[in-house]
Amino acid sequence: MKYKIKSRIWIEADGNILLGEGRVSLLKAIDETGSLSKAAKSLGMSYKKAWSLIDAVNSRAEKPVITTSIGGKSGGGTELTSYGKSLVIAFETINENCWKFLDKEISKTDL
Amino acid sequence: MKYKIKSRIWIEADGNILLGEGRVSLLKAIDETGSLSKAAKSLGMSYKKAWSLIDAVNSRAEKPVITTSIGGKSGGGTELTSYGKSLVIAFETINENCWKFLDKEISKTDL
DNA sequence: AAGCGTTATATTTGTAAAGGTATAACGATT
DNA sequence: AATCGTTATACCTTTACAAATATAACGCTT
Incomplete structure (x- = not known):
C-alpha cells in the first residue's frame, strides 16, 4: 500500500x-x-493568536471552557474547567477512533 | 445535541x-x-488552478489518472482513466462512511 | 494555411489571513 | 505607591494564497 x-x-x-x-x-x-501566555509559548504560538482561539472557543461553547483571572500574586491565569476537560477528552478519543476506522477502510480497497 | x-x-x-x-x-x-477547461468552468474555478490540481494528482498517483490530448477537431480534451474512476469511487465511499462513523461517535458522548 | 478550442505555463496583480508591536487594566506583593 | 506577570485589545505590517492576464503550442477542420 x-x-x-x-x-x-x-x-x-x-x-x-x-x-x-x-x-x-x-x-x-x-x-x-x-496560564494562557505560558501555553502559547510552549506551543510556539503568539499570545495574540492563542487568545483569539480561546475567545472563539469560549464564546461558542454551551458552557464555559476556561476561567480566567487578572492580577494577583502570579499576575493572573487561565484554567480549564471540568467541562473543558470533557470536551478535550471527547475530541481526542473520537479523533483516534476516526484514524483507526479510516486505516481499516483503506485497507479494504485495492488501491 | x-x-x-x-x-x-x-x-x-x-x-x-x-x-x-x-x-x-x-x-x-x-x-x-x-475537458479540463469545461470542468473548471462548471465548478467556478480558474483553469490555472484546475490545471495545477490535476498536475499534482497525476504526478503523484501510481498510475495515470487522466489522459489528455491537445489539438484536433474539438481542440483537445482530458479524460478520466478507469484507474482515476476507481480512485474517485474509493474516496467517496470512504468519505461517506467516515461521516456516518463520526455521527455515531459523537452521539455516544454526553456533550 | 488560417481558424478554432483546447492544453500548458509564466507573470503580474489583488486580497485575505497571519504575525508583530504597542498599550491598557488588573490585583496581590513588597 | 511601585513592581510584576498576566489577561485583553487595537493597530499596522507582512506574507502567503488566490485570481487575473498573457502567450505559446497543438492538431483537426475548412
Whole structure:
C-alpha cells in the first residue's frame, strides 16, 4: 500500500468552528501550565493568536471552557474547567477512533 | 445535541497530498465534461488552478489518472482513466462512511 | 494555411489571513 | 505607591494564497 489516508475532524456550533486539533492542544497546554501566555509559548504560538482561539472557543461553547483571572500574586491565569476537560477528552478519543476506522477502510480497497 | 462533528479526509502519497474533496470533484467534472477547461468552468474555478490540481494528482498517483490530448477537431480534451474512476469511487465511499462513523461517535458522548 | 478550442505555463496583480508591536487594566506583593 | 506577570485589545505590517492576464503550442477542420 503506497497511499496513506489522513483526516482532520472538528466540532461546530451553529456553523462556527468550536474545536479543532489546534484548539485542543492549546486547551491541553493551558491545563498543564495554568496560564494562557505560558501555553502559547510552549506551543510556539503568539499570545495574540492563542487568545483569539480561546475567545472563539469560549464564546461558542454551551458552557464555559476556561476561567480566567487578572492580577494577583502570579499576575493572573487561565484554567480549564471540568467541562473543558470533557470536551478535550471527547475530541481526542473520537479523533483516534476516526484514524483507526479510516486505516481499516483503506485497507479494504485495492488501491 | 447542539454540536456537530465535521471532517475532511485526504489521501497522501509519500507525504504529498494526492486526493482531497476538491480534487475529487474536479475529477468527476472532467469525467462529465471530457475537458479540463469545461470542468473548471462548471465548478467556478480558474483553469490555472484546475490545471495545477490535476498536475499534482497525476504526478503523484501510481498510475495515470487522466489522459489528455491537445489539438484536433474539438481542440483537445482530458479524460478520466478507469484507474482515476476507481480512485474517485474509493474516496467517496470512504468519505461517506467516515461521516456516518463520526455521527455515531459523537452521539455516544454526553456533550 | 488560417481558424478554432483546447492544453500548458509564466507573470503580474489583488486580497485575505497571519504575525508583530504597542498599550491598557488588573490585583496581590513588597 | 511601585513592581510584576498576566489577561485583553487595537493597530499596522507582512506574507502567503488566490485570481487575473498573457502567450505559446497543438492538431483537426475548412
